[in-house]
Amino acid sequence: MTQARLPRRRFLTRSAVAATGMFAMPSILRAAPARQELHVAAIGVNGMGWSDLSNVGSHASVKFVGFCDIDAARFDKADAAFVGVPHFADYRQLLADLGAKVDAVIVSTPDHMHAPIAMAAMKLGKHVYCQKPLTHTVWESRQMRLLATQKKLTTQMGNQIHSNAEYRQGVRLIQEGVIGKVREVHSWVGVQGRQHCNRTDRPADAPIPKGVNWDLWLGAAPVREFAADVYHPFKWRDWQDFGSGALGDFGCHILDPVFTALEIQAPISIEAANGGTTSEVWPGPETVTFEFPGTKYTLGSTIKVIWRDGGLKPPAELAQLPAGVDLPGAGSLFIGEGGVMVLPHVASPLLYPQEKYADMKLPDVKGTSHWHDWVDAVISGQKTTDGFEYAGPLSETVQLGNIAARLPGTKLQWNTETMAITGHDSAAAMLTKSYRPGFEVEAVV
Numbered sequence: 001m002t003q004a005r006l007p008r009r010r011f012l013t014r015s016a017v018a019a020t021g022m023f024a025m026p027s028i029l030r031a032a033p034a035r036q037e038l039h040v041a042a043i044g045v046n047g048m049g050w051s052d053l054s055n056v057g058s059h060a061s062v063k064f065v066g067f068c069d070i071d072a073a074r075f076d077k078a079d080a081a082f083v084g085v086p087h088f089a090d091y092r093q094l095l096a097d098l099g100a101k102v103d104a105v106i107v108s109t110p111d112h113m114h115a116p117i118a119m120a121a122m123k124l125g126k127h128v129y130c131q132k133p134l135t136h137t138v139w140e141s142r143q144m145r146l147l148a149t150q151k152k153l154t155t156q157m158g159n160q161i162h163s164n165a166e167y168r169q170g171v172r173l174i175q176e177g178v179i180g181k182v183r184e185v186h187s188w189v190g191v192q193g194r195q196h197c198n199r200t201d202r203p204a205d206a207p208i209p210k211g212v213n214w215d216l217w218l219g220a221a222p223v224r225e226f227a228a229d230v231y232h233p234f235k236w237r238d239w240q241d242f243g244s245g246a247l248g249d250f251g252c253h254i255l256d257p258v259f260t261a262l263e264i265q266a267p268i269s270i271e272a273a274n275g276g277t278t279s280e281v282w283p284g285p286e287t288v289t290f291e292f293p294g295t296k297y298t299l300g301s302t303i304k305v306i307w308r309d310g311g312l313k314p315p316a317e318l319a320q321l322p323a324g325v326d327l328p329g330a331g332s333l334f335i336g337e338g339g340v341m342v343l344p345h346v347a348s349p350l351l352y353p354q355e356k357y358a359d360m361k362l363p364d365v366k367g368t369s370h371w372h373d374w375v376d377a378v379i380s381g382q383k384t385t386d387g388f389e390y391a392g393p394l395s396e397t398v399q400l401g402n403i404a405a406r407l408p409g410t411k412l413q414w415n416t417e418t419m420a421i422t423g424h425d426s427a428a429a430m431l432t433k434s435y436r437p438g439f440e441v442e443a444v445v
Ligand SMILES: NC(=O)c1ccc[n+]([C@@H]2O[C@H](COP(=O)([O-])OP(=O)(O)OC[C@H]3O[C@@H](n4cnc5c(N)ncnc54)[C@H](O)[C@@H]3O)[C@@H](O)[C@H]2O)c1
Pocket: 043, 044, 045, 046, 047, 048, 049, 068, 069, 070, 071, 074, 089, 091, 108, 109, 110, 111, 113, 131, 132, 133, 158, 159, 160, 216, 217, 219, 232, 233, 234, 235, 249
């Protein structure tokens, strides 16, 4: 399918212009290699935003036309690397003021603002690179996917390890049947809620630092008082109103090669176990069991993918590890008919039992830059492998896990066609949320 194109004027490469003889050019420009310029705006320019914009900006065709951050003190790195780019505090102002000067937008804000910002940009026809998890709710992930498809935009979720050689090797081994059809997958990460686990209160307020626009930081979320060293920066991820807990933080990374390798898309049931949760923060150690319809890479009509975080790991004996070897701190364990594959987060896959795979050479698979892949795809009007058509269902799954996490011990039945959690009204209500006026996300019709 042809994707939305950049404005034609930016497609005229220097060599193409020279060839048409449209106007005389200095010889230095005539000799220069063909270039196409992509005008990018970055929203959230520090933390992961810095990593995103510096990687996107290292592409020779990228020119930044706007930087947006709600914290005036956090532009320093971006400004030092890309001099003279206009600043904005409010993404709505950036989009309104820059208009057609922007071709593409990077969204690297806390999770609760991904959808309001990315949907506003996509409505205007901008291509989007958006951090993981794609969105804060299941419904938002569905809308992001629908709008990207409807507008024929080139999109990419920011789970950059998707494009690493190690994850691609793991995918290749599974799809080549090296361990046979897959019977079950276990995925895990060590982290849990970083410091606010099991908290029920909201910390006392504190003066808002000069330069921080707390109202814009809250954005779509219900108003609450500012508190120092609790939300902004980074620590928001523990709080249900803003972040998505350990599962949201790492699920879109670690479950990504599971989704790609097995070609699974939407679970049919989800059940969580944890030590209890509060209405404010995400739970501590948890296990979430997802059941998916089987695919040509799996054994049986359904397959279980079992997620653990907060220090929980699958039983090591499932991996048939050699003596003295332990499971890595994070990763996935694929249990196949003929052997097992451990795919650490992030390192090359390991195959067991060791004797069986001793002579096995890992496939020579190259990694690429996830950020440059997106830029190249935007310029050439192609799709990426991690566009919202793929990333939407992955993020929906992660956020379904977070609904289950709030109702531990309840097996939820999910119908992806009708977007319904059947027979459980309070779970169904968590598929979406309400928005503060001015930051709404509209349904795609
Ligand atoms: N892919 C990865 O490996 C990876 C790693 C870390 C974080 N992340 C993701 O990146 C995103 C940001 O996480 P972080 O840890 O960098 O958070 P952070 O709080 O450290 O940084 C967010 C930045 O965005 C700014 N910001 C906040 N709200 C904004 C708004 N409404 N408009 C404009 N700017 C705003 C903040 O001032 C800050 O500079 C999250 O979605 C997170 O899940 C991804």
